[in-house]
Amino acid sequence: MTGAIATRAAEVPDIVIDVQGLTKSFGGRPVVKNLSMQVHRGLIYGFLGPNGSGKTTTLRMLCGLLTPGSGHGTCLGYDILTQSAEIKRHVGYMTQRFSLYADLSVRENLEFVARVYNLDDPHAAADSAIRRLGLENRASQLAGELSGGWKQRLALGACILPGPELLLLDEPTAGVDPKARRDFWDEIHTLAHQGMTVLVSTHYMDEAERCHEIAYIAYGELLAQGTVDEVIAHAHLATYIVTGPDLAELAERLKAMDGVDMVAPFGTALHVSGRDRARLDAATKDLREQGPQVWSPGEATLEDVFIDLMSRTKDNFA
Numbered sequence: 001m002t003g004a005i006a007t008r009a010a011e012v013p014d015i016v017i018d019v020q021g022l023t024k025s026f027g028g029r030p031v032v033k034n035l036s037m038q039v040h041r042g043l044i045y046g047f048l049g050p051n052g053s054g055k056t057t058t059l060r061m062l063c064g065l066l067t068p069g070s071g072h073g074t075c076l077g078y079d080i081l082t083q084s085a086e087i088k089r090h091v092g093y094m095t096q097r098f099s100l101y102a103d104l105s106v107r108e109n110l111e112f113v114a115r116v117y118n119l120d121d122p123h124a125a126a127d128s129a130i131r132r133l134g135l136e137n138r139a140s141q142l143a144g145e146l147s148g149g150w151k152q153r154l155a156l157g158a159c160i161l162p163g164p165e166l167l168l169l170d171e172p173t174a175g176v177d178p179k180a181r182r183d184f185w186d187e188i189h190t191l192a193h194q195g196m197t198v199l200v201s202t203h204y205m206d207e208a209e210r211c212h213e214i215a216y217i218a219y220g221e222l223l224a225q226g227t228v229d230e231v232i233a234h235a236h237l238a239t240y241i242v243t244g245p246d247l248a249e250l251a252e253r254l255k256a257m258d259g260v261d262m263v264a265p266f267g268t269a270l271h272v273s274g275r276d277r278a279r280l281d282a283a284t285k286d287l288r289e290q291g292p293q294v295w296s297p298g299e300a301t302l303e304d305v306f307i308d309l310m311s312r313t314k315d316n317f318a
């Protein structure tokens with residue numbers, strides 16, 4: 001199967017997704033607005049944003065599973081408006097809900113998927129997936145009895161069984177423990193290394209940081225995209241890390257100040273950011289000089305940037 005993925009990938013265009021001006025409304029309410037993006041082959045591309053911001057809708061439009069209201073583009077070289085059947089043949093889609101048969105074993109599920117896709121040797125295909133995902137000890141266990149992490153691994157195994165060229169993973173690790181999440185992401189990286197392109201939505205910052213590129217979507221708008229470093233640099237957030245006593249009270253005071261755009265607790269510290277360094281410095285001058293807290297210049301994190309982006313869109317909505 002590994003060979004199959006590598007061979008197919010060689011035929012895939014270098015730009016796997018190339019879309020312009022996609023929009024989608026439900027019941028007259030715009031859910032995705034004028035979205036344009038390109039994704040290169042072999043990249044892990046992460047979609048982040050608040051709940052209900054349009055990530056799933058975007059993922060589904062990008063690969064022809066949902067027709068946009070307007071806009072156009074290609075996925076795997078096929079037209080998303082007219083060739084969705086061809087696209088679907090080459091896309092593996094893992095939804096938020098576990099969609100395999102709970103009362104079939106791991107092996108039976110995989111063989112079933114192999115038969116649905118008319119693979120030559122369903123038994124061998126299931127074997128290969130079981131080995132690849134380290135499911136040997138669980139092959140005869142009922143899928144419904146697996147832990148959350150192993151269920152996700154099985155779902156991934158079923159997704160890649162037919163040798164897709166593009167994987168869509170919609171919050172694949174929600175509710176999965178950190179070790180299982182890490183293993184899952186190691187596997188995604190191995191697949192990408194072999195030429196598979198992966199679009200993945202997530203709410204986890206550590207997962208965002210494991211993506212080659214990310215897109216941040218809020219209220220239907222694509223607010224930032226690029227590598228993690230590019231997204232952070234582009235936000236131009238000046239940041240202080242504040243430690244010491246009474247941080248909760250300090251946070252409330254800071255939130256009300258002009259020039260302070262983002263205040264968020266991180267463990268035992270407070271991150272305080274502003275889009276304009278001079279205004280942030282002026283606003284916080286007295287507090288920084290008087291204490292009792294200690295203020296140190298810091299680097300904005302991806303999470304700081306996302307919190308700031310989210311609050312900006314909320315401001316615009318108000």
Ligand SMILES: Nc1ncnc2c1ncn2[C@@H]1O[C@H](COP(=O)(O)OP(=O)(O)OP(=O)(O)O)[C@@H](O)[C@H]1O
Pocket residue numbers: 026027031049050051052053054055056057058
């Ligand atoms: N088929 C549909 N019919 C009507 N409304 C829909 C439909 N699909 C999605 N929506 C609405 O569109 C908005 C965006 O939903 P979407 O699932 O794309 O967001 P999301 O960013 O993936 O959210 P989450 O992080 O919660 O999964 C939501 O308000 C949702 O209720």
